[in-house]
């Protein structure tokens with residue numbers, strides 16, 4: 361069911377696709393309670409029932425879990441860089457630094473320098489090989505699966521693979537909707553020389 | 556189907572009084588006039604945002620199946636849609652209907668077609684704000700008063716149930732007495748006259764009119780539009796040509812159980828005693 365007008369761009373308050381706090385729908389209001397919820401929430405707030413389903417999933421996939429923070433940020437930054445997502449790379453560059461990754465490690469994840477120049481841990485190298493395969497568009501071979509399984513438990517492979525998938529979802533969402541990088545993130549990236 | 560034969564969380568909440576029994580539908584947003592306090596900035600040239608006939612029939616059927624007890628149809632001016640008399644008759648087969656109209660389009664042709672509503676559980680709720688044409692028309696449109704007082708007896712004579720809605724910032728006792736004498740004389744008894752405040756949404760904001768209303772001031776009546784489901788018929792308002800989303804519940808309107816259950820969750824999350832004293836109905 362849609363209105364009859366063919367061009368909807370002038371019919372709602374959200375010409376930039378982001379919902380401001382004064383127009384936050386009822387189910388979205390908790391996300392605005394402590395200030396600017398960020399552009400992912402502000403976009404999903406257009407469809408409140410989608411927001412309240414998506415956010416718990418995204419929180420479980422990208423947020424704290426049984427897998428340590430550093431490992432998760434390795435996956436998120438690498439996946440986002442391979443997908444060419446400016447918003448996610450910038451946002452998670454900052455998060456990755458906060459999670460303890462070095463500047464060189466972040467540069468390697470962002471494909472600015474070679475992975476081998478920054479990472480030496482065999483487990484992390486195996487994970488990065490897996491992320492490159494999963495986030496790529498080619499086939500996922502039995503050899504690739506076997507390689508990651510040698511270093512990571514089955515439940516970890518499942519969770520990290522789901523993390524790649526969830527990140528790709530956000531990558532395409534953020535890229536397609538041209539979500540804006542926040543001023544705090546931009547300033548931090550400049551400070552770190554990672555703009 | 557009656558509410559007493561329906562099970563489920565919505566029927567239970569309606570029976571307990573946790574949820575209001577009425578489901579509203581915005582049939583359209585365009586109107587032949589442009590009242591100064593219009594919540595939806597309706598007028599002849601606005602986007603019609605039509606809720607199509609099949610969608611309205613589906614809402615009516617599903618509302619009855621879920622255990623709601625009444626329907627409301629509003630706009631815009633709903634009788635700008637030529638099929639409206641027959642559509643109201645159809646949806647009233649599911650639940651009783653109140654249909655809001657400015658009653659300015661009831662010339663002979665529409666009056667003849669509206670005969671299908673005679674004896675059906677459909678009440679037309681007609682706006683009449685003041686007992687004097689000048690004061691009434693200043694807020695609504697030229698000749699509005701004359702058209703309304705001409706239409707009401709015609710409708711009553713046809714056996715169509717008529718209610719009067721008076722929307723005012725304030726009205727003194729003398730003026731109210733004269734207004735009530737007028738509607739009684741037109742064949743509408745006191746129990747079918749509602750008085751409600753102007754709400755500061757839509758065009759009312761630009762004219763500095765109305766009371767500010769937050770969610771708890773507004774009845775939690777599920778309201779379906781072409782743009783989604785809202786909390787109360789005061790929710791899907793338009794300001795500056797843009798649809799407000801602060802009282803949006805879900806974009807999903809079918810199946811109706813999706814917004815109905817989301818509304819119930821929101822209502823159950825309200826603090827006790829949070830309902831309004833503003834008498835916005």
Ligand code: SF4
Pocket residue numbers: 586587588589590592593594595596597598630631632656657
């Ligand atoms: S208040 Fe009713 S009659 Fe007046 S412009 Fe709005 S929709 Fe039309």
